[in-house]
Amino acid sequence: MSTEQPFKISVSEDKIDLLRRKLDLCVFPDELEDSGTSYGAPLADIRRLVDYWKTGFDWRAQEAALNAELPQFTRDIEVAGFETLNIHYVHQTSQAVGAIPLLFVHGWPGSFLEVRKILPLLTAVSPEHPSFHVVAMSLPGFGFSQAPSKKGFRIAQYAEVGHKLMLALGYNEYVTQGGDWGSLITRMMALQYGGKHVKAWHTNMPLGIPPPVTRPVSYLKWLVTPYTAAEKVGAQRFSLFDKQGRGYFIEQGTQPQTLGYSLADSPVGLLGWIYEKLLSWTDKYPWTDDEVLSWISIYLFSRAGPTASVRIYYETYQSGDWQHLQAQRPSIPMGISVFPAEIEIRPLSWYKTSGNLIFSNTSHTKGGHFAAWETPDVLVKDLHKMFGKGGPAFSVVPGKTGYESPQAQ
Amino acid sequence: MSTEKPFKIAVSDDQIRLLQQKLSFATFPDELENVGTNYGAPLSDIRRLASRWKEGFDWRAQETALNDELPQYTRAIDVEGFGALEIHYVHKKSEVVDAIPLLFVHGWPGSFIEVRKILPLLIQASPEHPSFHAVALGLPGYGFSQAPSKPGFKTAQYAEVGHKLMLALGYDQYVTQGGDWGNLITRKIALDYGGKHSKAWHSNYPTGLPPKLTANPLLYLKYLFTPYSEAEKALMVRHEWFSNYGKGYYTEQATQPQTLGYSLADSPVGLLAWIYEKLVFWTDNYPWEDDEVLTWVSIYYFSRAGPAASVRIYYEVQGGDADRVYTQRPSIPMGISLFPKDLKGQPKTWYETNANLVFSKYHSEGGHFAAHEVPNLLVEDLRTMFKKGGPAFGVVSGKTGY
Numbered sequence: 092m093s094t095e096q097p098f099k100i101s102v103s104e105d106k107i108d109l110l111r112r113k114l115d116l117c118v119f120p121d122e123l124e125d126s127g128t129s130y131g132a133p134l135a136d137i138r139r140l141v142d143y144w145k146t147g148f149d150w151r152a153q154e155a156a157l158n159a160e161l162p163q164f165t166r167d168i169e170v171a172g173f174e175t176l177n178i179h180y181v182h183q184t185s186q187a188v189g190a191i192p193l194l195f196v197h198g199w200p201g202s203f204l205e206v207r208k209i210l211p212l213l214t215a216v217s218p219e220h221p222s223f224h225v226v227a228m229s230l231p232g233f234g235f236s237q238a239p240s241k242k243g244f245r246i247a248q249y250a251e252v253g254h255k256l257m258l259a260l261g262y263n264e265y266v267t268q269g270g271d272w273g274s275l276i277t278r279m280m281a282l283q284y285g286g287k288h289v290k291a292w293h294t295n296m297p298l299g300i301p302p303p304v305t306r307p308v309s310y311l312k313w314l315v316t317p318y319t320a321a322e323k324v325g326a327q328r329f330s331l332f333d334k335q336g337r338g339y340f341i342e343q344g345t346q347p348q349t350l351g352y353s354l355a356d357s358p359v360g361l362l363g364w365i366y367e368k369l370l371s372w373t374d375k376y377p378w379t380d381d382e383v384l385s386w387i388s389i390y391l392f393s394r395a396g397p398t399a400s401v402r403i404y405y406e407t408y409q410s411g412d413w414q415h416l417q418a419q420r421p422s423i424p425m426g427i428s429v430f431p432a433e434i435e436i437r438p439l440s441w442y443k444t445s446g447n448l449i450f451s452n453t454s455h456t457k458g459g460h461f462a463a464w465e466t467p468d469v470l471v472k473d474l475h476k477m478f479g480k481g482g483p484a485f486s487v488v489p490g491k492t493g494y495e496s497p498q499a500q
Numbered sequence: 501m502s503t504e505k506p507f508k509i510a511v512s513d514d515q516i517r518l519l520q521q522k523l524s525f526a527t528f529p530d531e532l533e534n535v536g537t538n539y540g541a542p543l544s545d546i547r548r549l550a551s552r553w554k555e556g557f558d559w560r561a562q563e564t565a566l567n568d569e570l571p572q573y574t575r576a577i578d579v580e581g582f583g584a585l586e587i588h589y590v591h592k593k594s595e596v597v598d599a600i601p602l603l604f605v606h607g608w609p610g611s612f613i614e615v616r617k618i619l620p621l622l623i624q625a626s627p628e629h630p631s632f633h634a635v636a637l638g639l640p641g642y643g644f645s646q647a648p649s650k651p652g653f654k655t656a657q658y659a660e661v662g663h664k665l666m667l668a669l670g671y672d673q674y675v676t677q678g679g680d681w682g683n684l685i686t687r688k689i690a691l692d693y694g695g696k697h698s699k700a701w702h703s704n705y706p707t708g709l710p711p712k713l714t715a716n717p718l719l720y721l722k723y724l725f726t727p728y729s730e731a732e733k734a735l736m737v738r739h740e741w742f743s744n745y746g747k748g749y750y751t752e753q754a755t756q757p758q759t760l761g762y763s764l765a766d767s768p769v770g771l772l773a774w775i776y777e778k779l780v781f782w783t784d785n786y787p788w789e790d791d792e793v794l795t796w797v798s799i800y801y802f803s804r805a806g807p808a809a810s811v812r813i814y815y816e817v818q819g820g821d822a823d824r825v826y827t828q829r830p831s832i833p834m835g836i837s838l839f840p841k842d843l844k845g846q847p848k849t850w851y852e853t854n855a856n857l858v859f860s861k862y863h864s865e866g867g868h869f870a871a872h873e874v875p876n877l878l879v880e881d882l883r884t885m886f887k888k889g890g891p892a893f894g895v896v897s898g899k900t901g902y
Contacts, residue, residue: 109525109527112525113522113525116518116521116522116525117766118518118765118766118806119762119765119766120758120761120762120764120765120806120807120808120809121647121649121805121806121808121809122758123648123649123650123651123812124649124650124651125650125651126651126758129651130651130756130757130759130812130815131756131757131758131759131760131761132756132758132759132762133758134758137762238530239532240530240532240533241532241533241534242532242533242534242535242538242539334755335755335756336755336756337751337755338748338751338752338753338754338755338756338760339752339756341747341748341751341752342748342749342751342752343748344748345745345746345747345748346539346540346541346748346749346777347539347540348529348531348535348539348540348541348542348543348773349539349540349541349749349773349774349777350540350748350774351529351540351773352528352529352541352546352767352769352770352772352773352774353763353764353767353769353770353771353773353774354529354763354770355527355528355529356526356527356528356767356769356770357762357763357766357767357770359762359763359766360762360763360764360766360767360770361763362762363758363759363760363761363762363763364759364760364762364763367756367759396527396529396530397529398529398530399529399530402532402539405539
């Protein structure tokens with residue numbers, strides 16, 4: 092018996108009222124002179140955004156637009172060893188009956204919202220490219236999905252939710268696309284459910300480890316192959332992240348509750364915390380204030396509250412899953428798209444060590460961490476190349492090549 | 501022309517009102533079941549404290565008590581390249597005329613309040629032990645001291661403020677005591693002003709350096725062949741815990757202090773949790789009373805520069821600034837006290853590599869906030885170090901403490 096319910100975002104007036112009151116009482120810190128973005132999210136930006144939040148930003152309009160564009164649902168998903176969680180998701184089928192079922196998995200500080208721009212592109216029908224049935228779930232503890240109430244909800248559990256959701260929707264065989272936590276979660280799905288259910292996976296934030304000494308040919312090749320220019324830039328970017336950008340990761344990975352009091356209580360604090368990443372992880376993406384505030388609002392108005400969303404870091408960091416999962420190599424075909432302003436870019440040989448690489452595009456000259464948002468066309472084009480006729484993952488899902496003509500009305 | 505003015509803490513009614521309003525609208529997160537303190541400050545503690553802060557906690561009473569107990573002042577201290585900063589400090593002289601002038605330097609999330617319990621002990625006159633004239637500096641950006649407005653206010657600048665304050669108070673020669681940032685800052689004072697002005701220094705949060713065979717052969721051999729004591733081992737385990745699991749706040753403050761600052765400035769509950777977590781994790785089961793905690797946090801909340809200013813020091817000392825201070829060896833005598841629940845522990849020989857160590861003691865109780873947790877133990881160590889027959893007796897000319 093399906094528990095699926097259609098869902099429309101409908102934030103209560105109380106919550107909006109409370110937000111207004113908090114913004115009215117908002118206290119800003121000062122800022123050191125001429126410090127730019129070196130010390131964190133710049134004060135001028137935050138002041139401007141708060142001002143707009145108070146006087147111009149129309150959440151109801153954003154809410155209505157989201158509800159109009161994104162067909163949303165909730166349903167209960169059982170998770171072994173945990174309670175049944177009520178999961179929120181976007182589900183849009185293509186008009187092509189034989190479209191490829193695709194699960195899109197977001198990360199932090201993203202959300203289901205990240206599917207917004209790629210949704211029409213993925214579901215579009217054309218003889219020129221494959222079409223997809225798209226499912227974009229809100230991870231447990233994010234957006235309008237319930238959060239687990241017990242500790243120990245690890246990557247395996249997130250993967251279980253994603254997989255069971257696809258099965259529940261009638262997609263016994265499917266492919267996945269993910270970035271940020273979506274990359275690690277879809278990696279786990281490939282490991283746990285690959286072959287039988289997950290047929291191929293694509294990520295825009297590939298992870299991987301150096302070829303081990305035990306694979307001498309790859310190892311030696313890695314040692315002697317000079318890094319490409321892009322790889323060098325990537326290494327520099329990572330070095331920068333390592334030196335400047337890890338604070339959130341370590342705090343969220345060790346004391347998420349402590350941080351959580353601030354995120355729960357201060358809209359401005361939450362805004363600063365997330366906005367800093369929207370700036371530093373993107374390729375000069377021209378964020379509009381409406382875009383930023385919509386992203387933040389999803390966290391502020393989330394079902395479980397913003398604190399729940401950072402616990403994934405604790406569970407992954409403390410358990411060692413972060414390193415452990417990257418050292419494994421799912422056997423199903425993997426595709427990657429690498430964007431120049433991504434947080435970290437590793438040598439191609441590392442990606443090959445940790446995945447069965449059959450498609451890669453590492454020659455993008457624009458774009459960053461939130462590929463589906465920043466460069467939706469480009470990301471979808473890569474998926475078209477990977478899954479389309481003549482592509483390396485064509486027809487991975489038997490009978491669903493993505494080209495079947497639309498069902499007669 | 502002295503710019504010294506007597507100072508009494510007098511938080512405005514408006515500030516208190518705003519705090520009350522924010523607390524009345526406070527939104528709390530949920531918490532996972534049965535996690536204790538593993539994920540951070542526990543929800544029940546924070547709820548209870550926030551509730552008390554809103555109703556029950558009497559800031560005015562605390563303010564009055566602080567004003568009564570701690571003679572406070574402000575004065576302008578000129579810092580090269582930064583202009584004059586108005587610095588807040590506690591200054592109390594012993595009745596012993598030749599008491600040893602001592603500068604006490606706090607850290608984060610501490611403040612001048614950390615001198616509260618040791619003050620009467622330091623100035624106490626007795627033939628049995630030395631007395632001190634005590635100066636407790638409020639670091640720029642903390643408590644009621646002005647904060648710098650430009651980037652680049654590094655260890656040397658904090659040291660300059662401490663040193664110039666002592667000179668301004670007529671203490672041409674003095675000794676220092678510091679923990680947390682106070683360790684780094686008094687180390688810099690020892691390097692830059694040691695010998696001529698700073699005559700000896702004591703730290704309860706020392707940072708040592710591994711001895712090198714070529715540079716310190718005897719010490720190196722000592723390091724290789726001396727087994728660790730139980731106390732050393734315990735602190736080294738603590739150090740590892742801190743490095744792997746306790747540095748989230750540090751990493752954020754050292755890289756994105758402004759980002760964090762929005763939360764600390766806007767949410768009293770957020771600030772409370774951020775600090776309370778350390779008051780619990782960094783102490784040796786110290787039985788904090790709610791009002792004690794709230795007073796500490798209120799000093800941050802009501803601080804002159806706001807709480808965001810206090811975390812910038814973490815950013816400024818990165819990139820080698822602190823390291824350069826640790827890799828040099830002040831020549832003046834140093835004493836150290838190690839407390840088991842502090843955060844840093846290295847082999848004892850390492851403390852001898854980069855310091856002229858004349859006194860050391862490992863304790864079996866106490867943590868990071870030694871002056872607050874175990875004031876008697878800390879002062880006892882200072883007395884032992886500076887007393888007649890002690891290794892730092894008479895370092896300050898004409899001021900033996902008796």
